[in-house]
Amino acid sequence: MxxxxxxxxxxxxxxxxxxxxxxxxxxxxxxxxxxxxxxxxxxxxxxxxxxxxxxxxxxxxxxxxxxxxxxxxxxxxxxxxxxxxxxxLQSSVLVAASVVNQLGSDEQKRALLGGIASGAKIMTLAMQETAHHGIENVAMTATAQGDEYVLNGRKVFVLDAAQADQFIVIARTSGSAGEQAGLTGFLVDANAKGLAVIDRTMVDSRSAG
Known part of the structure; x- marks a missing residue:
């Protein structure tokens, strides 16, 4: 139609x-x-x-x-x-805001979406780990330590990674690579301890990390 x-x-x-x-x-x-x-x-x-x-x-x-x-x-x-x-627009408004809208609680939406809408923050999704798209390929682990989680692993093709203020990082709280179950989204600040971003210029001149 x-x-x-x-x-x-x-x-x-x-x-x-x-x-x-x-x-x-x-x-x-x-x-x-x-x-x-x-x-x-x-x-x-x-x-x-x-x-x-x-x-x-x-x-x-x-x-x-x-x-x-x-x-x-x-x-x-x-x-x-x-x-x-x-x-x-693609990384923060189309992708990241959509993830927050789909997965976030009302409290999280109120805390995060306004900043995206006002341009006060750039948020991006960190999910891919291989050259081929597939959510089941995620191997990054998330291990509970007290009230927090420690993430261990690497991501690739994260749009606007070097410019992002926050990342939505997809990691495993259970299961192993090859399984679609056991995945959780974590909000990670760009200045979080242990986080390193390697900025790369893609073939279309856009930035990814």
Whole structure:
């Protein structure tokens, strides 16, 4: 069934298209590749996106967002794809916020989603451990020590890892690699003791760790 956009959604799409054509054309990605800030996106451009409400576009109004849902976010991401615009929209807004929304308690949503929506924090998902996607491949362990857990292992292809303020890290509280059961998500601050991030520039000039 075809998706029919209402007037508000059409305005959102057209506004995003105009903004990105002016502020983030394909030439901007080339400039980023050839000598940008070295962080995978331009801070000033990301701040403009935040100021327009894009960071909270899919987040419910009860948690500090605009409540346009994934149709609204999808319209913006579609236009970003047209110009190859680089930003934390995918890592923080699409992926991390969705994980919090699906797995978090109401208290956790209130504590975390507002910061993403306001652009005050960048959050990213740390799940992959191999070259092939598969949640069952997770081998990182999470061992309880008192009221906390100690995580032991490594992750790869974590989008915007060097710029993230917090990570949602998927680790095993039971079972072993090859099993889908026994996995838990942990919120880890970027300055957590024992955490090391190796920043890598990907083939599309984006940053991952």
């Amino acid at each position: 075809a998706l029919v956009l209402n007037e508000e959604q059409q305005m959102l799409r057209d506004s995003a298209a105009g903004f990105l054509a002016e502020k983030a054309p394909v030439s901007a990605l080339r400039a980023l590749r050839d000598g940008g800030e070295g962080k995978g996106f331009e801070t000033a451009l990301w701040q403009e996106m935040v100021d327009m409400g894009w960071a909270g576009i899919a987040i419910d109004e009860n948690y500090g967002g605009l409540g346009y849902g994934y149709v609204g976010l999808g319209l913006i991401l579609e236009q970003c794809g047209r110009t190859l615009s680089a930003s934390p």
